[in-house]
Structures are given as structure tokens and as C-alpha cells.
Amino acid sequence: MYAFNKKDSYTFSFSSPEQLRYYMEYNGYTIPFSKDISPLGEKVKIKAPDGSYKTVKNALATHPMEGCDAEIDGSPSDLTKRRYARFSGSGAGLVWAEAISVVPEARTSDHQMMINESTADSFKSLVEDMKKNDVFAVAQLTHSGRFAKNSDTPHALFATRSLPFEEKRPQDIGVPVITDDYLDRLPEKYAKAAKIAEDAGFDAIDVKACHQYLLDELLSAHTREGKYGGSFENRARLMIDCFDAVRAVLKPDTVLASRLSLSDMIDYPYGFAVSETKPTQPDLTETKKLIEILQAKGLGLINMTMGSPYFNPHINRPYNKGSYDPPEHPLVGLERMIDGSREIRKAFPEIALIGTGYSYLREFAPYVAAGALHEDAATMIGFGRMAFAYDTFAKDMIEGNVNPSKVCIACSKCAEIKRLSQHTGCPIRDQEIYLPIYREHCMKARNTAK
Numbered sequence: 064m065y066a067f068n069k070k071d072s073y074t075f076s077f078s079s080p081e082q083l084r085y086y087m088e089y090n091g092y093t094i095p096f097s098k099d100i101s102p103l104g105e106k107v108k109i110k111a112p113d114g115s116y117k118t119v120k121n122a123l124a125t126h127p128m129e130g131c132d133a134e135i136d137g138s139p140s141d142l143t144k145r146r147y148a149r150f151s152g153s154g155a156g157l158v159w160a161e162a163i164s165v166v167p168e169a170r171t172s173d174h175q176m177m178i179n180e181s182t183a184d185s186f187k188s189l190v191e192d193m194k195k196n197d198v199f200a201v202a203q204l205t206h207s208g209r210f211a212k213n214s215d216t217p218h219a220l221f222a223t224r225s226l227p228f229e230e231k232r233p234q235d236i237g238v239p240v241i242t243d244d245y246l247d248r249l250p251e252k253y254a255k256a257a258k259i260a261e262d263a264g265f266d267a268i269d270v271k272a273c274h275q276y277l278l279d280e281l282l283s284a285h286t287r288e289g290k291y292g293g294s295f296e297n298r299a300r301l302m303i304d305c306f307d308a309v310r311a312v313l314k315p316d317t318v319l320a321s322r323l324s325l326s327d328m329i330d331y332p333y334g335f336a337v338s339e340t341k342p343t344q345p346d347l348t349e350t351k352k353l354i355e356i357l358q359a360k361g362l363g364l365i366n367m368t369m370g371s372p373y374f375n376p377h378i379n380r381p382y383n384k385g386s387y388d389p390p391e392h393p394l395v396g397l398e399r400m401i402d403g404s405r406e407i408r409k410a411f412p413e414i415a416l417i418g419t420g421y422s423y424l425r426e427f428a429p430y431v432a433a434g435a436l437h438e439d440a441a442t443m444i445g446f447g448r449m450a451f452a453y454d455t456f457a458k459d460m461i462e463g464n465v466n467p468s469k470v471c472i473a474c475s476k477c478a479e480i481k482r483l484s485q486h487t488g489c490p491i492r493d494q495e496i497y498l499p500i501y502r503e504h505c506m507k508a509r510n511t512a513k
């Protein structure tokens with residue numbers, strides 16, 4: 064049905080909002096669209112575990128975007144602070160801070176942020192600076208599991224065997240999976256990190272379960288033996304234990320959040336929330352089961368995502384140019400995420416939900432974002448790559464004044480830099496800092512590979 068042409072993967076072929084709208088309608092996409100962009104500027108309420116509500120000044124958010132630029136002890140560097148000054152100054156009402164490691168061995172690089180007693184003060188001052196822009200700040204707590212790569216850790220920390228990943232990285236085949244004993248000790252680590260983050264001033268704590276990092280990989284651990292694998296109850300055990308441990312130490316009006324992969328889109332038995340019979344089809348039955356459990360424990364905010372940036376990045380961030388040509392039109396990816404988000408909104412109207420994948424739409428994103436808010440397919444709309452590229456994107460979207468020469472062009476150069484664990488940002492729109500980094504690391508790596 065969709066007129067997918069291979070050139071759609073490397074060109075953005077819409078020159079007006081009307082043309083985009085016509086294309087989507089003609090091809091039967093379920094992607095919403097609204098010329099009335101007023102919902103972008105409307106206040107949003109988010110429920111805390113004690114039943115009280117926090118108000119966010121508008122319906123736009125910056126997504127968590129790992130910058131690989133923290134100091135070696137995990138505290139924010141000057142470059143990290145610059146990024147957060149841009150995110151919080153963008154006009155967005157909510158800033159979802161990137162993956163912050165709860166333990167040293169789980170960092171994706173020696174420059175991933177990490178929260179503990181010795182970095183606590185640096186986070187406090189980061190949040191204080193962000194709060195000058197009246198934002199709602201979320202701390203993303205993570206254990207990077209399979210993607211841990213740092214000088215404390217000789218090899219990655221696998222939650223389960225995963226053939227799709229190991230086929231791509233045969234060097235991982237003999238590496239043992241982490242033990243139940245190791246996993247048993249993690250909830251207290253999450254709780255400790257959560258308390259420090261709350262004391263630092265964060266308004267919400269995210270127990271992250273997405274993108275095949277540890278808690279998400281466990282959700283997909285159909286083939287793991289023992290108490291953390293096999294049945295849904297076992298696979299969800301650590302996520303729930305971490306959530307309980309975090310909740311127990313926080314004030315009752317601190318919002319409990321999760322960046323959640325609604326579906327990994329990795330074939331059964333290696334992905335979470337996928338059809339057991341139809342390859343790569345999402346099946347949100349277990350996702351809803353998990354959300355229902357977490358909601359009863361106080362979950363008030365979800366930032367939805369799908370897929371794995373390490374395995375099928377076109378699912379999570381529809382792009383024009385990436386490490387491979389996507390097998391589908393980027394709008395199909397966006398439609399899949401909006402459909403997932405709509406389904407979860409419908410099932411859990413009390414939980415605020417942030418939609419994902421909109422940066423691909425460039426200057427036309429506000430119309431689809433507003434459409435999604437109008438039809439309640441999301442409570443807020445988040446922007447990741449756009450926030451790297453465009454320092455005032457949210458203010459300009461709300462005012463209907465987006466500058467096409469500042470938008471993200473979905474070229475995946477930020478992801479390319481991140482893959483090499485270098486300081487990450489936009490080498491196209493934020494050239495002064497990031498073009499030299501891109502040239503030095505990514506272009507050199509390409510030239511060496513030739």
C-alpha cells in the first residue's frame with residue numbers, strides 16, 4: 064500500500080505541510096496531522112504516586128540523549144552542562160536527562176554520566192541550572208548490560224544469550240551471562256542512585272527498560288534459566304524489584320517514570336513484546352501487563368520507544384541516512400510508534416505518555432505532534448535528534464515559527480559519533496563543537512576501514 068521508494072531512505076521529499084498531509088492520507092497512514100498547533104503550548108499534568116499532580120509548562124520534551132561527555136568520575140563536564148543549558152533553554156517544558164549509570168561496571172563508556180555520593184553535588188548544580196528555565200527534570204537511571212564498555216569491565220554484561228546480536232558480534236559468543244546473585248544486588252543500587260537524584264532536585268526518576276539495556280534485555284530473557292528468565296513473572300522480576308526499591312526511598316510526590324520499549328521488534332524468543340508466530344510483529348500484551356503492575360506501584364509517566372538502536376535503529380529513530388538503508392519508508396516507523404503510543408494511552412489514560420520518533424519530520428513535525436496530542440495518541444511529544452540540532456526548537460514550534468535551516472535532517476551523524484563513544488551532538492547544525500569531532504573520529508574511522 065505504501066509507495067516506498069528506495070530513494071525515500073535518503074531524501075526528504077516533502078516541501079510543504081500540505082504535501083506531507085496529502086501523501087499520508089493518500090497512502091492510508093494512520094499518522095495524525097493538525098494545522099492547529101495550540102496543544103503544543105498547553106500545560107500538562109503528571110500524576111505522582113501520592114495522587115498529587117505536577118504541572119509541566121507545555122507539551123514538548125527533550126528526549127534522553129547520551130552525550131558521552133561526562134568526566135571520568137561520571138559527573139557532568141562543561142560540555143555536558145552546555146548540552147543541558149541548550150536542552151533546558153529550548154523552550155521544552157520537560158527535559159529527560161540521558162542514561163545515567165547506577166554502577167561503574169555498567170557504563171557504556173568511561174564518559175557516561177554516573178550518579179553516586181561523589182558526583183551528587185555536580186548533579187545538584189546541573190539541575191539547579193536547568194531549573195532556571197522552569198523545566199520538569201527527569202533522571203534516567205540505567206544499567207547498560209549488553210552494551211557496557213568501559214575500563215572497569217573486561218566484557219559486556221549479558222542478561223541472556225541473544226542469537227541476533229551474537230551473530231553480528233561472534234566475539235560475544237563465549238561470554239557468560241551475569242549471575243542471579245549479581246542481579247539480586249541491583250535493586251539497592253538503583254534505590255541509592257534514585258535517592259541521590261531526588262536530592263539533586265530531579266522531579267522524576269526513570270527506571271529505564273528499553274533498547275536492550277539490562278532491564279529491557281531481561282524482559283526478553285525467554286531462554287535464560289532460573290528466577291530471572293522464562294516466564295513473564297521471572298523476566299519482569301528485576302524491573303519490578305528495582306521499581307519497588309526506588310519507590311520505597313523516594314518522597315511520595317516524586318514522579319515515577321520509565322523509558323519503556325513497547326516492543327523490541329526483535330524476533331521471538333529474543334525480543335520483548337513481539338508476536339511468537341509472526342516475525343517482527345509487535346504484540347503489546349506483555350507490555351500492558353507490565354505497565355498495569357507498575358501503575359499499581361505508582362508509575363505516572365512513560366516515555367515510549369521501540370526497537371534497539373544497536374540492532375534495528377530505523378525502528379526507534381526513522382532516518383534519511385543511517386548505517387544501512389531502512390527496509391521501509393521512515394513514515395512507516397513513525398506510524399508504528401504512534402500506533403503503539405495510541406494503544407497505550409487508550410489502555411492507561413491516567414499515565415502521561417511521551418511520544419517518540421518525530422525528529423524525522425523536520426519543520427513539519429509540529430503538525431504531526433499537534434495531531435497526536437489532539438487525538439490523545441500522546442500526552443507530550445519528545446524530540447531527541449532535533450534537540451541536538453536546534454537550540455530553540457520547542458519555543459519556535461510553539462510559536463509556529465520553525466526555521467527550516469536549523470532542523471535535524473535525520474542523517475544519523477550524532478548516532479555515528481555516539482557509536483564511537485565520542486562527545487556526541489550535531490555536526491551539521493552545531494558545527495563549531497561537533498564538526499571537528501565528527502571529522503576526527505568518524506571520517507577517520509571510515510577512511511581506515513576503506
Ligand SMILES: Cc1cc2nc3c(=O)[nH]c(=O)nc-3n(C[C@H](O)[C@H](O)[C@H](O)COP(=O)(O)O)c2cc1C
Binds near residue numbers: 126162
Ligand atoms: C546519539 C543518541 C543518543 C541517545 N541516547 C539515549 C539515552 O541516553 N537514553 C534513551 O532512552 N534514548 C537515547 N536515545 C534515543 C532517543 O532518546 C530517541 O528515542 C530517538 O532519537 C528518537 O527520537 P527523535 O526522532 O526525536 O530523535 C539516543 C539517540 C541518539 C541518536
